[in-house]
Amino acid sequence: MSQEQFYIAQIGRTIGLWGDLKLNLHTDFPEQFKVGATFKSDRGDLTISDVNFKRGIIRFQGYESIDSAKKLTNAKMYSNLEKTKENCNLDEGQHFYFDIEGCTVVQGDLVLGVVDDIQRMVDTDYLVVKTDEKLVEEGFSKSFLLPYIDRYIISADIEAKKIYTKDAKDILEAS
Numbered sequence: 001m002s003q004e005q006f007y008i009a010q011i012g013r014t015i016g017l018w019g020d021l022k023l024n025l026h027t028d029f030p031e032q033f034k035v036g037a038t039f040k041s042d043r044g045d046l047t048i049s050d051v052n053f054k055r056g057i058i059r060f061q062g063y064e065s066i067d068s069a070k071k072l073t074n075a076k077m078y079s080n081l082e083k084t085k086e087n088c089n090l091d092e093g094q095h096f097y098f099d100i101e102g103c104t105v106v107q108g109d110l111v112l113g114v115v116d117d118i119q120r121m122v123d124t125d126y127l128v129v130k131t132d133e134k135l136v137e138e139g140f141s142k143s144f145l146l147p148y149i150d151r152y153i154i155s156a157d158i159e160a161k162k163i164y165t166k167d168a169k170d171i172l173e174a175s
Contacts, residue, residue, distance in 0.1 A: 005040060005078040006098070009033070012073065015057055019069035023051070023058040029088035032079065033058065037087070043075045099158045105129050105146065107165045112172060115163065116143065124149060127163070131172065144175035 008029075012022030023033070030053060038047040050059040063069045079087070081098060090096070097118045105112045105127065112135065117128035125148040131140055146152055146168050154164040 004098075005080055006084060007076055008039070008079050009077040011041075011058070011075045011077065014066050014069045014073065015055075017066050019059050019064040019066060020050075020057045021059065021063075021069055021072060023056055027079075027088075029084075031089065032084070032087040040078045040080075041072075041075045043072055046072070046075075046077065095156055095158055100127070100148075100156065100163070103156065103158070103161045103163045105163045105165060105168065107168050110169065112165070112168055113143070118148075119145070129168075129172075135172070140172055141175035144172045146171055 008027040010024045033051050038045050047061040049061045101115050103115045111132045113129040113131040115127045116130040119126045126145040129146050130143050152165050152168050156163045
């Protein structure tokens with residue numbers, strides 16, 4: 001299984017005297033941050049000893065004083081594909097970004113392109129679609145943003161790596 005690392009949180013400043021740190025989440029799955037869970041970071045492995053989502057703070061084993069905790073300020077935390085799938089619960093019809101990236105975007109029989117990236121703007125995810133070469137040769141934009149909303153997305157078949165769309169070509173034409 002892939003060991004690619006996904007950026008999921010950044011540790012902020014210390015709070016109080018006991019090693020509490022501000023937790024800045026960069027994930028839609030806060031449930032993976034639980035006591036005893038260990039994550040990779042750019043400061044080594046970190047194991048959670050306490051977490052309080054209402055206050056937005058976290059504490060790690062071995063960093064229970066303000067002086068030791070300060071060493072973790074601005075550290076970035078990571079998870080991998082295997083751990084993410086194991087620790088994060090998806091609702092029906094939801095998918096991980098890494099499952100959507102690389103999917104072919106189709107409208108009917110027309111291949112529009114491939115999902116190159118996903119960007120979140122306000123509360124909406126946008127697929128960054130690298131336009132199919134044949135369409136680029138016809139004069140269409142090299143890439144376009146497709147909102148991941150019911151208005152444009154019919155379904156996503158992760159096993160077949162295809163995203164079925166409606167009216168997405170209109171967005172490409174306007175790009």
